[in-house]
Amino acid sequence: MDVKTSTGGLSEAEVAARVEALVGRMSLEEKIGQFTQIGGLSFFIGPKLEEVIRKGGAGSVLWINDTERFNALQKVAVEESPSKIPLLFALDVIHGYRTIFPVPLAMASSWDPSVAERAQAVAAREARAAGLHWTFGPMLDIARDARWGRIVEGAGEDPFLGAAMAAAQVRGFQGPYVGAPDRVVACAKHFAGYGAADGGRDYDPVYLPEGQLRNVYFPPFEAAVKAGVGTFMSAYMDLNDVPASGNRFLLRDVLRGEWGFTGFVVSDAMAVGSLVTQGFARDGRDAAFRALSAGVDMDMASDTYRQHLAGLVEDGTLTLDDIDAAVRPILALKVRMGLFEQPYADESRLAQVVALPEHREEARRAAQRSMVLLRNEGGLLPLAKSLKNVAVIGPLADSKEATEGSWMVFGHTPAAVTVVEGIRAKLPGAKVEYAPGPEIRRDVVSWFDALNPDARKVPQTPEQAEVAFQTAVATARSADVIVMVLGEHADMAGEAASRASLNLPGRQEELLKAVVALGKPVVLVLLNGRPLSIGWAAENVPAILEAWEPGSEGGHAVADILFGDVNPGGKLPVTFPRKGSHAPLYYARNLTHSPESSPMYNPRYWDGPPTPLYPFGFGLSYTTFSITNLQVAAPQVKVGSAVAVTADVTNTGPVVGDEVVQLYIHQKAGSDSRPMRELKGFERVTLKLGEKKTVTFLLGPAELGHWSTSAGKWVQDAEAFDIWAGADSLATLHADLAVVR
Ligand code: BGC
Numbered sequence: 001m002d003v004k005t006s007t008g009g010l011s012e013a014e015v016a017a018r019v020e021a022l023v024g025r026m027s028l029e030e031k032i033g034q035f036t037q038i039g040g041l042s043f044f045i046g047p048k049l050e051e052v053i054r055k056g057g058a059g060s061v062l063w064i065n066d067t068e069r070f071n072a073l074q075k076v077a078v079e080e081s082p083s084k085i086p087l088l089f090a091l092d093v094i095h096g097y098r099t100i101f102p103v104p105l106a107m108a109s110s111w112d113p114s115v116a117e118r119a120q121a122v123a124a125r126e127a128r129a130a131g132l133h134w135t136f137g138p139m140l141d142i143a144r145d146a147r148w149g150r151i152v153e154g155a156g157e158d159p160f161l162g163a164a165m166a167a168a169q170v171r172g173f174q175g176p177y178v179g180a181p182d183r184v185v186a187c188a189k190h191f192a193g194y195g196a197a198d199g200g201r202d203y204d205p206v207y208l209p210e211g212q213l214r215n216v217y218f219p220p221f222e223a224a225v226k227a228g229v230g231t232f233m234s235a236y237m238d239l240n241d242v243p244a245s246g247n248r249f250l251l252r253d254v255l256r257g258e259w260g261f262t263g264f265v266v267s268d269a270m271a272v273g274s275l276v277t278q279g280f281a282r283d284g285r286d287a288a289f290r291a292l293s294a295g296v297d298m299d300m301a302s303d304t305y306r307q308h309l310a311g312l313v314e315d316g317t318l319t320l321d322d323i324d325a326a327v328r329p330i331l332a333l334k335v336r337m338g339l340f341e342q343p344y345a346d347e348s349r350l351a352q353v354v355a356l357p358e359h360r361e362e363a364r365r366a367a368q369r370s371m372v373l374l375r376n377e378g379g380l381l382p383l384a385k386s387l388k389n390v391a392v393i394g395p396l397a398d399s400k401e402a403t404e405g406s407w408m409v410f411g412h413t414p415a416a417v418t419v420v421e422g423i424r425a426k427l428p429g430a431k432v433e434y435a436p437g438p439e440i441r442r443d444v445v446s447w448f449d450a451l452n453p454d455a456r457k458v459p460q461t462p463e464q465a466e467v468a469f470q471t472a473v474a475t476a477r478s479a480d481v482i483v484m485v486l487g488e489h490a491d492m493a494g495e496a497a498s499r500a501s502l503n504l505p506g507r508q509e510e511l512l513k514a515v516v517a518l519g520k521p522v523v524l525v526l527l528n529g530r531p532l533s534i535g536w537a538a539e540n541v542p543a544i545l546e547a548w549e550p551g552s553e554g555g556h557a558v559a560d561i562l563f564g565d566v567n568p569g570g571k572l573p574v575t576f577p578r579k580g581s582h583a584p585l586y587y588a589r590n591l592t593h594s595p596e597s598s599p600m601y602n603p604r605y606w607d608g609p610p611t612p613l614y615p616f617g618f619g620l621s622y623t624t625f626s627i628t629n630l631q632v633a634a635p636q637v638k639v640g641s642a643v644a645v646t647a648d649v650t651n652t653g654p655v656v657g658d659e660v661v662q663l664y665i666h667q668k669a670g671s672d673s674r675p676m677r678e679l680k681g682f683e684r685v686t687l688k689l690g691e692k693k694t695v696t697f698l699l700g701p702a703e704l705g706h707w708s709t710s711a712g713k714w715v716q717d718a719e720a721f722d723i724w725a726g727a728d729s730l731a732t733l734h735a736d737l738a739v740v741r
Contacts, residue, residue, distance in 0.1 A: 251294050
């Protein structure tokens with residue numbers, strides 16, 4: 001990490017010297033002010049923002065998105081506060097600032113880390129031009145329960161893919177070092193285990209044994225530290241009965257002690273104050289003490305540190321050394337970011353940066369590479385551009401909000417190209433009719449809906465919904481080909497957006513059945529932020545494209561794929577369960593005494609198999625591929641050494657296309673039971689007709705070892721392994737490998 005942060009022109013020693021000079025002249029109140037991240041939303045502000053900043057009472061501001069306001073507040077900080085320390089402006093820029101990219105779950109579906117890196121570089125350039133310094137991303141929580149709404153913000157269920165996407169996003173946001181021009185500081189969140197909330201219910205407690213944490217939930221976070229991430233965010237929920245924001249094991253022992261992280265930790269919003277609500281801390285004073293001692297340096301929006309830390313120092317519960325240790329990394333970041341030299345943003349810059357054509361091009365390319373073809377019976381896709389009469393049906397088909405997806409940037413107005421617009425642009429001479437059908441909405445609103453004008457619209461009456469339904473069927477009846485655009489609205493996945501079912505919300509499936517019953521060719525395009533249980537569609541709709549929430553250029557990208565200008569090559573980063581009640585469902589489960597392959601297999605449920613509807617790693621193409629010739633360079637490898645594994649991939653079909661070659665392992669016996677499959681390598685390759693490439697993966701101690709529950713430490717067992725290579729997690733091409741001493 002130090003290597004990365006020290007290449008920005010300032011040496012570690014220079015940064016340290018400047019920080020010590022500041023620490024030497026700051027009062028205790030000012031130091032505590034640096035720990036305070038103050039929320040700019042009117043209902044969170046007690047005293048006026050300016051008043052707090054003038055006294056040196058805030059180190060950072062969030063929930064404001066206004067360049068002029070940034071400059072005005074910064075002026076107060078650098079001209080009127082006692083030590084004139086500039087503010088850090090922070091916001092959630094999760095998948096784009098103005099140019100919106102596919103949601104992170106979609107970017108993970110590209111299985112191409114460069115997609116995520118390039119997207120976040122564009123997001124950073126726009127955000128920095130607007131005057132932001134710091135984004136609360138990437139979200140690195142492994143999510144194996146599709147009911148959990150925040151699955152949309154991460155890279156899915158797998159630690160290996162998750163780690164690759166984590167590092168790529170950190171590089172994209174931050175560039176080569178913290179403080180690089182046109183970039184922002186990243187924040188690895190939410191440390192740790194948030195995705196394993198009981199029942200997929202957001203914020204609920206998490207119980208994860210250390211082996212699960214270390215083998216599954218930590219790897220993306222460790223990868224972010226290795227990539228030089230500047231900050232971390234502690235999670236909300238209880239982890240094994242200790243809230244993550246008061247959790248010394250996470251924040252001190254692992255993050256700083258083992259991984260050597262030298263940046264700073266911000267709490268999640270209100271999480272320091274919530275230590276009281278969660279029944280952990282006695283009162284605000286106790287919460288401040290326990291969060292700071294556990295390793296939370298900055299209090300996001302709860303104002304608990306500002307109110308209580310000085311008292312804790314005065315009565316000797318905390319020492320000045322404790323305070324200085326926590327303030328140093330915050331000041332160091334401000335020094336590295338060059339804020340003392342250039343605290344202000346150029347108010348004319350955002351418009352120039354946003355207008356750069358390459359931003360839209362990157363967004364379109366990212367969306368194209370993120371989409372996953374789930375079904376294409378009889379080669380219905382690609383559709384002919386000579387079509388004259390197309391119907392586009394569904395509540396999301398012309399929704400800019402659903403196309404941009406969850407985690408909209410504060411104050412941003414969605415401006416995406418919708419699927420209807422994309423198809424109309426692709427077929428300028430054709431009749432493209434659109435009918436939304438009945439609207440869809442959440443049964444229970446969330447607090448966030450207060451910020452979402454769409455969610456506050458008066459709901460349709462059942463009679464209006466019926467008219468919309470019949471209009472949609474009639475529109476479909478008069479077309480030659482029907483594109484149904486169904487799924488979830490933007491507010492149906494994300495924070496406070498968990499659900500018990502994974503079915504298509506509202507009357508969407510009923511509408512789909514009515515349209516399919518017309519007997520015409522139907523293509524289903526899904527816009528959604530989580531796996532959906534689309535069992536009926538999977539058997540009855542000939543072509544299904546998982547487009548996720550594809551961002552500003554989403555409609556164009558969908559049309560590019562539907563009409564064959566782009567051949568889809570994305571793969572699922574999560575398992576699609578047949579039912580919501582099958583969650584959590586993921587591929588890397590342990591074997592049992594009654595495995596599916598056994599003649600004594602006993603069904604897990606008597607009301608239907610819990611096998612995936614679509615497995616992890618799955619995705620089709622307009623061409624076909626064969627993966628052959630799996631070779632392990634040597635039948636044996638010594639503990640501590642690496643062995644090369646190769647496989648050939650050939651495009652055996654009619655057009656150029658992309659395949660993602662995936663490598664899975666299974667340790668057959670040893671100190672612990674190990675998952676029946678674990679991804680340990682992948683590569684997305686583009687192949688011309690008939691072209692063949694050899695892909696090479698390395699299996700070394702990092703891939704072949706694991707955290708052992710039996711031994712209480714990292715081990716690499718000398719044992720036999722299965723190796724598979726293929727196009728998804730059900731790959732059958734097999735080889736053996738023995739690890740020996
Ligand atoms: C979310 C975080 C987010 C923060 C600031 C919280 O509610 O959990 O992911 O970064 O708000 O907006």
